Amino acid sequence: MSESLSDDDISQEECQEDGMTPADLIAKLEEAWRNEKFSPELLASQSEVVECVMEQLTHMEDNLQKVKKRDPKAAIHHMEIDRIRFVLCSYVRSRLQKIEKFFPHVLEKEKSRGKGEPSLLSPEEFAFAKEYAANTEDHMKSAALSHMPPILQTLDMLKAVPAPCLDSFVFLRVKERQENILVEPETDDQSEYVVDLEEGSQHLMRYRTIAPLISSGAVQLI
CATH class of the missing domain: 1.20.58.1030 (Methane Monooxygenase Hydroxylase; Chain G, domain 1)
Structure with a gap:
């Protein structure tokens, strides 16, 4: 409306x-x-x-x-x-x-x-x-x-x-394409997990990972 x-x-x-x-x-x-x-x-x-x-x-x-x-x-x-x-x-x-x-x-x-x-x-x-x-x-x-x-x-x-649980998962929509977003850091059990986020795509991700992108307006929560 x-x-x-x-x-x-x-x-x-x-x-x-x-x-x-x-x-x-x-x-x-x-x-x-x-x-x-x-x-x-x-x-x-x-x-x-x-x-x-x-x-x-x-x-x-x-x-x-x-x-x-x-x-x-x-x-x-x-x-x-x-x-x-x-x-x-x-x-x-x-x-x-x-x-x-x-x-x-x-x-x-x-x-x-x-x-x-x-x-x-x-x-x-x-x-x-x-x-x-x-x-x-x-x-x-x-x-x-x-x-x-x-x-x-x-x-x-x-x-x-x-304190707020920053490791909780949230749904988001990408407003601006983002490259090399670190989803999970490298550990003894797995290698570093990095992804590209395409404009208009939707994801379920750990909040801590994408918190800076919310502040910049690159993504929005849904």
Whole structure:
């Protein structure tokens, strides 16, 4: 239904920051949503895309008020707005669930990221992660640790909370041809396993192997 975004009754404005049309924005949001949904770890924040889509939703809802209620386009545009809102909410919810599940590792990765390396978290997500971590630690101390001997009253959250399983397998579609992708390293039992990924092909592969390709946009999870 993304084509309906180009109709006269829907906003024709582009996101000034990225120079993308509304249809481009929705496609980028949907790709970010699928990648986040199927990735075992938290991916880099797409907050700019989220903000642009929210702006477009506002424009769409405003323009929808100008459409006659009996116009067949109105029902179609209502469905499109609901679909986009669902994808947007699901994307944000998926990220918050991962932050709650892996908060020590998320904060540690954010703390140790190099200069110029994109942040995993938006400012709002970072504030949420810190508050969630503080509340969790306070609860652990009041509910259990404070009642234990002093030697047992410290808790390493990085060790206590399981890290994302980067060796899990994911389905992916190749957007740009990739050569010499190392699938399995050389071991005593087998030789090095390297493959070429053809554009448009689909694969089931270990996430750790193709994680950099997701960040670069060369592949997308499905």
